[in-house]
Amino acid sequence: MKTWTSLKEDQPVVMKMIERMIKDDRMAHAYLLHGDPGTGKQAIALHLAMRIFCKSPHGAEPCKTCTDCRRVESGNHPDLHWLKPEGASIKKEQIQDLQREFTYQGLESNKKVYVIENSDKMTTNAANRLLKFLEEPSRETTAILLTDNQYRLLDTIRSRCQLLALRPLSPKALEAALINEGISPHNARLFQAIAPQLEQAKALDQDTWFADARKLMVQLVSMLHSRSNESLFFVEKQWMEHFKDREQLKIGLNLLLHWFKDLIYIQIEDNASLVMLDYKEQLEQQAFRYTKQQLTTILETITHAVRKLDQNVHPTLVMEQLTLQMQR
Amino acid sequence: MKFTIQRDQLIDSLQHVMKAISPRVAIPILTGIKIEATKEGIKLTGSDSDISIESFIPVEEDGLVYVENIEPGAIVVQAKYFPDIIRKLPLKTIEIQTDDNYQMTILSGGSEFHLNGQDAEEYPHLPVLHTDNSFEIKHDLLKEMIKQTVFAVSTVETRPILTGVNMKVIDGKLNFVATDSHRLASRVLPLSEEQKHVNFESIVVPGKSLAELNKIIEENDETVTMSVSDNQILFQTKNIYFLSRLLDGNYPETDRLIPDQSKTVVKTKTKALLQAIDRASLLAKENRNNVVKLETKDQHLEISSNTPEVGQVTEDVVTESTEGESLKISFSAKYMIDALRIIEEEYVSIYFTGAMRPFVIRPDQNDQILQLILPVRTY
Numbered sequence: 032m033k034t035w036t037s038l039k040e041d042q043p044v045v046m047k048m049i050e051r052m053i054k055d056d057r058m059a060h061a062y063l064l065h066g067d068p069g070t071g072k073q074a075i076a077l078h079l080a081m082r083i084f085c086k087s088p089h090g091a092e093p094c095k096t097c098t099d100c101r102r103v104e105s106g107n108h109p110d111l112h113w114l115k116p117e118g119a120s121i122k123k124e125q126i127q128d129l130q131r132e133f134t135y136q137g138l139e140s141n142k143k144v145y146v147i148e149n150s151d152k153m154t155t156n157a158a159n160r161l162l163k164f165l166e167e168p169s170r171e172t173t174a175i176l177l178t179d180n181q182y183r184l185l186d187t188i189r190s191r192c193q194l195l196a197l198r199p200l201s202p203k204a205l206e207a208a209l210i211n212e213g214i215s216p217h218n219a220r221l222f223q224a225i226a227p228q229l230e231q232a233k234a235l236d237q238d239t240w241f242a243d244a245r246k247l248m249v250q251l252v253s254m255l256h257s258r259s260n261e262s263l264f265f266v267e268k269q270w271m272e273h274f275k276d277r278e279q280l281k282i283g284l285n286l287l288l289h290w291f292k293d294l295i296y297i298q299i300e301d302n303a304s305l306v307m308l309d310y311k312e313q314l315e316q317q318a319f320r321y322t323k324q325q326l327t328t329i330l331e332t333i334t335h336a337v338r339k340l341d342q343n344v345h346p347t348l349v350m351e352q353l354t355l356q357m358q359r
Numbered sequence: 360m361k362f363t364i365q366r367d368q369l370i371d372s373l374q375h376v377m378k379a380i381s382p383r384v385a386i387p388i389l390t391g392i393k394i395e396a397t398k399e400g401i402k403l404t405g406s407d408s409d410i411s412i413e414s415f416i417p418v419e420e421d422g423l424v425y426v427e428n429i430e431p432g433a434i435v436v437q438a439k440y441f442p443d444i445i446r447k448l449p450l451k452t453i454e455i456q457t458d459d460n461y462q463m464t465i466l467s468g469g470s471e472f473h474l475n476g477q478d479a480e481e482y483p484h485l486p487v488l489h490t491d492n493s494f495e496i497k498h499d500l501l502k503e504m505i506k507q508t509v510f511a512v513s514t515v516e517t518r519p520i521l522t523g524v525n526m527k528v529i530d531g532k533l534n535f536v537a538t539d540s541h542r543l544a545s546r547v548l549p550l551s552e553e554q555k556h557v558n559f560e561s562i563v564v565p566g567k568s569l570a571e572l573n574k575i576i577e578e579n580d581e582t583v584t585m586s587v588s589d590n591q592i593l594f595q596t597k598n599i600y601f602l603s604r605l606l607d608g609n610y611p612e613t614d615r616l617i618p619d620q621s622k623t624v625v626k627t628k629t630k631a632l633l634q635a636i637d638r639a640s641l642l643a644k645e646n647r648n649n650v651v652k653l654e655t656k657d658q659h660l661e662i663s664s665n666t667p668e669v670g671q672v673t674e675d676v677v678t679e680s681t682e683g684e685s686l687k688i689s690f691s692a693k694y695m696i697d698a699l700r701i702i703e704e705e706y707v708s709i710y711f712t713g714a715m716r717p718f719v720i721r722p723d724q725n726d727q728i729l730q731l732i733l734p735v736r737t738y
Contacts, residue, residue: 098481
């Protein structure tokens with residue numbers, strides 16, 4: 032669990048704004064926290080909610096010891112409503128339930144807070160419902176929307192929130208933190224690229240699934256050249272077996288993305304930026320089979336594939352198409 | 360926490376609080392039952408955040424000892440398992456204790472259960488309501504007032520405030536009003552001298568909560584204490600506390616809707632009118648709001664309904680008196696039936712102010728009940 036002080040170190044600008052607002056008692060009715068994954072959106076939302084409910088705050092900080100703070104943390108505070116996507120999206124019914132809840136007065140206090148995680152995942156219907164709700168806030172209601180990409184939200188929603196932009200974590204700092212945690216320098220470089228969060232990276236380090244995933248990825252890219260007619264078969268038999276769900280497949284695609292990025296780095300002789308340090312030899316062998324033009328096209332197709340996964344395209348089809356495109 | 364309790368009493372109490380617990384809750388702790396032991400007795404709490412029910416088991420009652428060996432404390436246990444365990448225990452007495460790790464041990468005869476619990480501090484803190492703004496009301500009177508209004512609340516959530524019953528005290532009278540914007544039901548209760556001090560502003564209690572409360576209050580001569588706080592209302596019977604959250608928002612001004620003069624007044628037998636409308640509605644199409652027509656004719660009322668594909672019906676009702684202009688009006692049979700059903704008096708008067716204006720139904724010799732229905736425009 033992060034502390035207010037550590038949040039201030041990670042996000043000095045936003046935290047300063049929040050402290051200011053609390054001190055001047057000028058809380059907005061809706062905030063939109065946006066920033067890359069791992070920048071601490073949830074943690075900030077949680078602390079903000081705590082501060083709103085806390086009975087004995089220290090200045091701008093919540094005490095974190097009173098029952099209100101503890102219940103916010105454990106998810107049991109009756110006047111805090113925390114929405115997450117159910118499945119792939121936030122559905123109309125979820126917003127409807129939230130609205131229904133807000134026709135009632137608070138259970139304990141008259142303050143109410145709702146947090147919507149991944150708010151860009153709202154369906155159009157849900158977003159439009161929320162819009163009406165955001166427009167006419169009842170008294171002492173605070174909305175906190177979280178998103179990785181603010182531009183995927185409706186303009187009309189964005190314009191009704193106070194935007195708080197979280198600054199991306201500096202990769203160097205994360206890498207150093209990972210090495211501090213006892214992760215080997217080569218792995219630390221990879222993890223900071225794949226999992227921009229300390230906890231997540233540490234979990235990956237322990238995970239044999241991830242080690243296998245990396246091996247499979249290297250097998251696939253080398254197969255694209257040596258035995259290209261078998262690659263589809265490989266995707267079907269082994270790749271999809273390993274990357275079972277969408278989230279896993281996204282990690283796989285992320286690995287591929289970094290592989291091809293590295294190829295570009297080798298071509299432009301920027302060895303310091305390489306991520307897959309363990310496979311430098313293979314990278315160097317492969318780098319000159321592609322033109323720069325080809326590599327950028329491949330990078331584009333991979334990002335396309337990630338987007339398709341988000342749009343609910345069948346994972347196997349996405350992967351097969353991608354393999355064919357990469358072979359070309 | 361530690362205590363020894365009579366099984367039957369515990370089962371009884373559990374049944375009450377289980378009514379408030381719903382399987383779909385917003386916060387995980389509400390899937391549990393809170394059990395609190397004090398020197399006075401054991402208190403159980405269940406809640407789905409909209410309504411909360413507390414049930415109290417006193418240490419002794421009428422010389423019978425229910426709870427013994429109490430060591431005060433509190434815990435929250437899973438509502439899915441606890442009641443079933445208690446129900447199936449072999450002996451009449453049950454020993455319950457908890458440890459510092461929120462583990463509950465249930466002992467009875469040869470059986471020993473260990474249940475994982477949660478910290479009672481995590482449970483929503485229900486407001487402690489003060490008695491200075493409360494008053495007592497008889498069980499059957501409260502049930503009657505609920506019955507006479509709650510049917511008229513709105514069931515659609517487009518205007519959430521209308522899904523509740525508006526309660527307020529004005530001029531020493533307790534007022535219940537419910538409307539779904541097509542019809543309105545109101546009941547007034549004059550407060551006695553010692554209740555006159557009560558003063559609460561207009562509050563709106565969810566219709567669902569009142570319907571639930573109606574089920575819980577037993578039909579007898581005892582009294583319920585009603586108290587209102589900022590965001591909750593409490594109904595307190597001897598050992599059960601029923602709390603409901605209030606709806607947020609301003610209730611529309613309903614007094615102005617009620618016409619103060621009328622052009623046509625009809626007085627008739629309640630039952631006869633109810634039955635005639637009920638029969639006429641048989642041929643009134645449901646998808647057209649069960650519309651029936653009413654026409655005043657000298658000492659008669661003619662009620663008719665016509666659905667070309669099905670057939671038509673004419674009902675004739677004799678009135679006690681018909682005064683004022685003659686009139687033709689159409690309205691929803693369902694609303695009319697709802698309104699007449701709650702009237703127990705033999706005679707009822709209907710005050711019309713024209714075919715396009717709302718009309719008022721009042722039982723004869725009783726100005727505490729008022730029903731208002733909007734007519735339907737037919738071409």
